[in-house]
Amino acid sequence: MDIKVKFFAAAAAAAGTQETLVQAPEGASVADVIALATAGNEQLGKLAAFCAVLGPDGFIRDRSVPATMPQLELLPPFAGG
Template sequence: MEICVRFFAAAQAAAGTDQSVVKLTDKATLADLENVLGQQNPELANVLNRCSYLHESIAVRDRSRVLSNGDTVDVLPPFAGG
């Protein structure tokens, strides 16, 4: 399946892009996505440790959330003051 990942602020700088499509196995979780992104880019892996996520525009804290083909995940590092 394919997931659209949008990067913001420090995550965008570490990823070197504002958006990417990531291929995952069916029933992959947010944690699986995080692992794939980190394995592809060690600098991004360091940033991901501090990030929060929006899955289909809804804040997600549970990394075991199952993703679906075509979903969008926003990667949000801590912003100034927050």
């Protein structure tokens, strides 16, 4: 399944792009998709651990849920929040 991962603010700066397309295997979790999207970029991988994850139905607090959505957004803490 193709899942678009969008990056905002510091995450976009670390990624060097505003979005990437991840080919997620069957049964992949949201955490798996984030790991694939940040693979090979240590700075982005570390930052992703602190990012809020937004899906089509709102914020995703449990990253172990299946990634069945077409898009995820990684939002880093803003202004120290």
